[in-house]
Amino acid sequence: MAVQVVMRITFLLLLTTYELAEAAAPVAKPNCSDSCGNIYIPYPFGKTTGCYMNDWFKIVCNETGGSPKAFLPSINMEVLEINITDPYNNHYFWIDPGLVRVNMPIVSSNCKNRSSRHTGGVNISGSPFFFSSNRDRFISVGCDNLALMTGINPMVVVGCKSNCIDKSMIEDSEHKHCSGFNCCMTTVPSGIKVFNASFIRGIKEEIKTSEECKFAFLADDKWLNSRPKDLSYYVQFLEYVPVVLEWTASEFTTMDPKELRRRNSEGYTTDYGAEYYYCLKGYQGNSYLSTGCQDINECESETLNKCPNKSDCVNIQGSYHCNKPKSPVKIAIIVICSSLGALFLFTITWCLYKIIKKRNKIKLKKKFFKRNGGLLLQQQLSSNDNNVQKTKLFNSKELENATDHFNKNRILGKGGQGTVYKGMLVDGRIVAIKKCNTVDKGNLEQFINEIIILSQINHRNVVKLLGWCLETEVPLLVYEFIPNGTLFQYIHEKNEEFPLITWDMRLRIATEIARALSYLHLAASLPIYHRDIKSSNILLDDKYRAKVADFGTSRSMTIDQTHVTTLVYGTFGYLDPEYFQTSQFTEKSDVYSFGVVLIELLTGEKPASLARSLEDRNLSTYFINSIKENRLFDILDTQVRTGGNKHEVMTIANLAKRCLHLNGKKRPTMTEIVMELEGVQNASPDQPNSEEFDYVRNEEMGPWNDILFYQDQV
Structure with missing residues (x-):
């Protein structure tokens, strides 16, 4: 900490000397102080009325009790640092441009x-x-x-x-x-x-x-x-x-590109909507002020002028040189000779440029391939331990052409791990191409994990991985295209684009999802836990067959492993309460999430809804309470109530109830679930009355108050 204080004091002394010598462009409004102790205060921040943009940017400088301290009274926090400098030339500040560093309790x-x-x-x-x-x-x-x-x-x-x-x-x-x-x-x-x-x-x-x-x-x-x-x-x-x-600057400025150029500044926008403005290279000042950023005259500067003699420094078309002024004739001769030399060397230079550009492009692709885990992925996929299906390594040009250079009109959807584009390959196949949002270690590991897992899977109800590309700035995955959207859309977004699905279709879709999960848990080369089963991760193909998708958070298990311990991750409403309490994810955690999907198919309700009472905000709690109170038929979806066989509905309701048991050991396995669902499909229809739901209602469900406690915490 002492070293940091010394460095900051040294910088402030140098900055003060530089400002006195150069008469630098202002960073605060006229007649306004631009510092509080060692804190730099540029506009839109300020200390007194008229010196700041609005009350949010007002700085109070407390100069009592030792060294001055700056505060933002609008949010009641002490300010440690403010920065509006060039994001690519930031030599003096610890933080990035458009950021404020504060003390927080x-x-x-x-x-x-x-x-x-x-x-x-x-x-x-x-x-x-x-x-x-x-x-x-x-x-x-x-x-x-x-x-x-x-x-x-x-x-x-x-x-x-x-x-x-x-x-x-x-x-x-x-x-x-x-x-x-x-x-x-x-x-x-x-x-x-x-x-x-x-x-x-x-x-x-x-x-x-x-x-x-x-x-x-x-x-x-x-x-x-x-x-x-x-x-x-x-x-x-x-x-x-x-x-x-x-x-964000968008709330207090409407500067357009022409105004930015007049002020000799540029705009910079982050992925989260924050907008900053900073001075171009060779200029100094504050782009938020009407004075803008002002040109630095190196020839008049004692510190920037590197010529042996100050009189030798000249400005030619904005570029500073240590040459004595030439006469117009001499300048013309120099220009003509330079032009003839440039013409003579043009062909060789152009050829060299093409060669170097091609070589640099190859090096860049190799760099991206290595950074994106290509070597590790090759090692994993070539291992005898992985039963890898045949997939293709695409090049970046193929996928750029397939998506019209990732045109925003080709976007199918955005998720927590990436953006999915619709594309067409040269052989005419329609595919879905997933592109990571950002390049960081966490997201990269999820993409590599998804490649390894999907390369081992070959099941009609699991979305098929066709290939990948790792030579771009972010990894890309290529899947088969599933045209009919997600199960979530058909349950909760009923319109002409997403027509109603009948009870028979719902029962078949539930069976297909269960078969896919049973395959992942038992039939794959290594057991695989999906960890994010929800209706928005179930796709429907052209024949409305279910396809389980999004394996970015899935985990492979060794034969002798029974669970994986991780940080708590999941979607509210689908999250296994036992996993939330222990941080241990088992195959029964996938069973719980599948049970929530079954309830969605039965009721047409969302897994979490603010429209329901606080007690019934969680769909699982709402479903169990309805069974206990003999109100199951009251909460069923219209398509289920009018088109479903009562015996079948009762059986599925009982199955969903057992999937939601708080004790994971008492939940059925996915194999048992598949057998029960197939049994319902093959059984002859009976029409028992609704009183037979009593055995579903009266069975002990476990301490569901734990889920209510979890809701209150969130």
């Missing part, structure tokens, strides 16, 4: 010797600021601590679970920072403006986790990497940690 629980005033989290809704998904991380500190971010989209579950380890082991081992022991870390969703945290009681009875002091907070990733000690020890001495906020 730590949320704690059950800490006796700690202040209790920071238990309510942070809410900056309505402001132009939001937490940076690229720079901020969610941290949970404590033994056997499952912490969740609250206040975000209720359909998204974000959190992590830290295991217990003796602190003396941390000092002597490689378990430093957030390795998962006493501390865990995960990424932050984009665009959030509300942060709070809840702590879930641990399940290990031998550890009194309720008596443990626990922490949760957001922190700047670069700050985390600079910490010298283990966070589980270090955080107990902290009350605030640095957090990066992004802010």
Whole structure:
């Protein structure tokens, strides 16, 4: 920290000297201060009325009690740094352009010797600021601590679970920072403006986790990497940690490209909608001000003029040279001779350019192939342990032509792991091409994992992988094209484009999904857990046959493995409560998610809906309560109630109920589910009365209050 202070003071001294010598273009409004201590305050920020754009950007400089400190009273946070500089030439600031670094309180629980005033989290809704998904991380500190971010989209579950380890082991081992022991870390969703945290009681009875002091907070990733000690020890001495906020210029400026060029600046837009403006190279100032960015005259600068004599520096068409001024005749002779030389060398230069460009393109493709895990993928697919089906390695030009250079009109859909485009190959086949959103380690591993898993699968009810391309900036996967959309659309978006599906179609689709999952769990070369079964991941082909898709989060298992321990991941409404409590995903977790899909087919209701009461917001709870209260026929979808055989409906309802049992061991296997569904399809129809549902209603279901507790936490 002391080194950082010295570096910042040195920079400020150099910057002050430079400004005095060069008479630099202003970064604040006229007659407005542009600093608070060592904090740089450019417009639209300011300290006094008329110096800032609006009250959101007002800075209060507290100069009492030692060194001055800057605060943003609009969001009640101390400011550590503000930056609006060139994103590609940022030599002086620790953070990126258009970002504000602030101090944010730590949320704690059950800490006796700690202040209790920071238990309510942070809410900056309505402001132009939001937490940076690229720079901020969610941290949970404590033994056997499952912490969740609250206040975000209720359909998204974000959190992590830290295991217990003796602190003396941390000092002597490689378990430093957030390795998962006493501390865990995960990424932050984009665009959030509300942060709070809840702590879930641990399940290990031998550890009194309720008596443990626990922490949760957001922190700047670069700050985390600079910490010298283990966070589980270090955080107990902290009350605030640095957090990066992004802010958008679109709310206070309407600068068009012509205005940007007049001000000698450029615009820069991130993936999350934040817009910044900065000065072009060779200019300085503030593009948000009417004065814009002003040209730097190197010849008049004592620091930038590198000529032996100041009089030797000349400006020729905006380019500065250390040459003595030439007469017009001499300049004409130089231009003519240079033109003849350039003409003579043009052909050779052009040929060399073509050769170098081709060579660089090949090198770039090799670089992308290696960075995207191509060597590892080749090794995995060539291994004798993998029963790999025949797939094709496409080149980038083929897929660019197939999608009209990834035209936005070809987009079929966007998901958490990528964007899917519709394309046509040279042989006339229609395909779906999946392109990753961003290139980071987490997304890359999901793409490689999906390739390896899908290359082992050959089943009529699983979407088929045709090939891949790794020589582009982001990996691309090529699938067979499934034309009729998702099961979610046919259940919940009933219109002319997605017609109603009958009870017989629903029963067949459920059977086909079950067959696919049974194959993944038992018949594949290695057991595969899908981990994200939901109606939006079930595609329907031209004959309305079900195809299970999206294996980006799936996991392969060895023969002797019964579960996989992971960070909590899933879609609200489909998430297995047992997996949520233990972080151990088993084949029965897929069974639970399949049970929710069965309920969707029966009721036509969404897995989570704010339109229902708080108690029945979760579809599983709503379904079980309806059975207990003998109201099952009241919640059935019209197509099921009018077109379904009562005995068949009762059987499927009972099957769905058993799939949703909170004890995973009491749920049926996918093989048993397939046998029951096929039995229903082949059985002769009977018409029992609705009283036969009593045996479904009266069977013990387990502690469903746990799910209600989970809803309240989210």
